[in-house]
Amino acid sequence: MRISVLGTGYLGATHAAALARWGHDVVGVDVDVRRIEQLADGVAPFHEPGFAELLREGVLSGRLAFSTDASAVDSADVHFLCVGTPQLDGGHAADLRALWAAVDALAPRLRHGALVVGKSTVPVGTAALVQERLEDLTAPGHGVEVAWNPEFLREGHAVEDSLRPDRLVLGVASDAAEARLREVYRQVLCDGVPAVRTDLQTAELAKASANVMLASRISVVNVLAEVCEAANADIERLTEILGLDSRIGPRYLSPGIGFGGGCLPKDLRAFSSRAAELGVETASQLLGAVDEVNVYQRQRAVDLARRLLDGRPRGRQVAVLGASFKADSDDVRDSPALAVATGIAALGACVHVYDPEAGHHLADRLDLEVRDSAESACERAELTLVLTEWAQFGALDPVALGRIVRRRVVVDGRLVLDPHRWTRAGWQVHALGRRDPDPQLDTRRRAG
Ligand code: UGA
Numbered sequence: 001m002r003i004s005v006l007g008t009g010y011l012g013a014t015h016a017a018a019l020a021r022w023g024h025d026v027v028g029v030d031v032d033v034r035r036i037e038q039l040a041d042g043v044a045p046f047h048e049p050g051f052a053e054l055l056r057e058g059v060l061s062g063r064l065a066f067s068t069d070a071s072a073v074d075s076a077d078v079h080f081l082c083v084g085t086p087q088l089d090g091g092h093a094a095d096l097r098a099l100w101a102a103v104d105a106l107a108p109r110l111r112h113g114a115l116v117v118g119k120s121t122v123p124v125g126t127a128a129l130v131q132e133r134l135e136d137l138t139a140p141g142h143g144v145e146v147a148w149n150p151e152f153l154r155e156g157h158a159v160e161d162s163l164r165p166d167r168l169v170l171g172v173a174s175d176a177a178e179a180r181l182r183e184v185y186r187q188v189l190c191d192g193v194p195a196v197r198t199d200l201q202t203a204e205l206a207k208a209s210a211n212v213m214l215a216s217r218i219s220v221v222n223v224l225a226e227v228c229e230a231a232n233a234d235i236e237r238l239t240e241i242l243g244l245d246s247r248i249g250p251r252y253l254s255p256g257i258g259f260g261g262g263c264l265p266k267d268l269r270a271f272s273s274r275a276a277e278l279g280v281e282t283a284s285q286l287l288g289a290v291d292e293v294n295v296y297q298r299q300r301a302v303d304l305a306r307r308l309l310d311g312r313p314r315g316r317q318v319a320v321l322g323a324s325f326k327a328d329s330d331d332v333r334d335s336p337a338l339a340v341a342t343g344i345a346a347l348g349a350c351v352h353v354y355d356p357e358a359g360h361h362l363a364d365r366l367d368l369e370v371r372d373s374a375e376s377a378c379e380r381a382e383l384t385l386v387l388t389e390w391a392q393f394g395a396l397d398p399v400a401l402g403r404i405v406r407r408r409v410v411v412d413g414r415l416v417l418d419p420h421r422w423t424r425a426g427w428q429v430h431a432l433g434r435r436d437p438d439p440q441l442d443t444r445r446r447a448g
Pocket of ligand 1: 154155260
């Protein structure tokens with residue numbers, strides 16, 4: 001099939017490359033000239049395991065092209081809307097400007113009977129508005145149809161999630177639209193991936209609801225971690241026990257400095273804003289608390305750092321390992337790690353940051369010093385914080401690092417360090433969710 005993909009961020013670029021792998025002729029279109037040039041040259045514009053290979057394979061096969069010119073979509077019969085829907089400046093709702101711009105650019109170019117498939121995360125009801133707008137902008141009887149097929153890919157796992165999704169959601173208003181989507185995904189369906197057909201609005205909600213469930217789960221586990229800390233209980237054993245309950249399962253139970261990124265926080269807020277518009281007030285009560293608990297984890301980490309610097313952070317040297325919002329990604333959007341690093345720098349500390357992939361995003365930060373290795377960031381540090389769950393941080397040698405730092409005090413913001421190994425090497429290991437090993441510090445905390 002000939003397919004266009006509008007928007008070439010993580011979602012669009014990965015989806016376009018996956019479609020080419022499945023044998024379709026695909027063109028990715030974006031207004032970002034530099035990004036399109038890179039993609040067309042087979043160069044990945046972001047860090048995503050396996051993406052560079054998939055992209056090159058598509059480009060070299062001739063099945064995957066990229067363009068900034070809207071006319072590139074002319075020969076396609078199926079068009080995927082993959083543009084970003086960030087949080088509106090100064091509000092909680094989703095900013096749909098890029099989506100409407102894409103719809104308006106697409107409308108005059110649509111062939112008779114084209115299928116326009118939304119993948120972006122949108123407030124429920126948007127698909128119906130897209131259908132109306134396309135009908136307004138095309139000639140009567142043009143037969144354009146809208147479907148919604150949300151994408152659940154995670155950054156850092158975008159390629160595997162695209163090629164082998166847990167499920168396909170086919171939000172359609174007709175059998176014909178379903179049949180075309182099944183044709184697009186023939187390969188995946190043959191591999192046994194389950195598909196659920198539903199209406200447009202349920203499909204839109206499926207995406208937002210999945211993110212709301214995941215975000216809520218993380219905030220619940222962070223509340224449990226704080227209770228464990230207060231009760232001298234063990235959050236790791238607790239989550240292990242919970243995870244063995246087949247109704248709960250083990251994933252998304254890692255406590256720490258909370259969730260971030262370009263999706264969970266903004267989708268949570270957009271969902272509750274849309275629910276309020278629909279008159280469902282309980283959504284904002286519940287999800288407002290999920291959001292607050294999440295943001296509070298960052299403050300907890302900053303407060304812990306201040307205490308570990310004896311309440312006198314000004315001028316003290318601090319090493320922060322991790323800046324991206326999660327491992328295997330260079331994305332720093334709404335990154336908890338970066339927020340904590342910034343918070344500590346705002347106390348007057350001299351913060352040296354190392355991230356395996358995200359350093360280039362921090363080049364113009366005046367409040368942080370970016371280093372090119374964990375060792376370099378830790379040199380003469382009085383406090384070290386591990387804030388992103390990169391595997392390489394879990395593998396750090398505490399003995400070697402202990403010789404570099406000035407004080408062997410570490411905060412494990414993602415529970416990736418083996419506390420016994422680090423303690424044996426002479427480190428004082430602190431973590432959100434674990435009782436402080438320093439009893440004095442603990443007394444101070446309880447005193448408020
Ligand atoms: C999320 C969803 O997981 C995807 O299904 C969805 O498609 C995507 O948003 C999207 O809307 O496009 P992503 O933003 O890549 O994916 O990140 P996650 O892997 O879900 O992690 C989000 C944040 O939660 C990270 O900061 C991570 O460190 C944190 N997290 C995750 C925890 O704090 N604890 C956990 O147990 C799991």
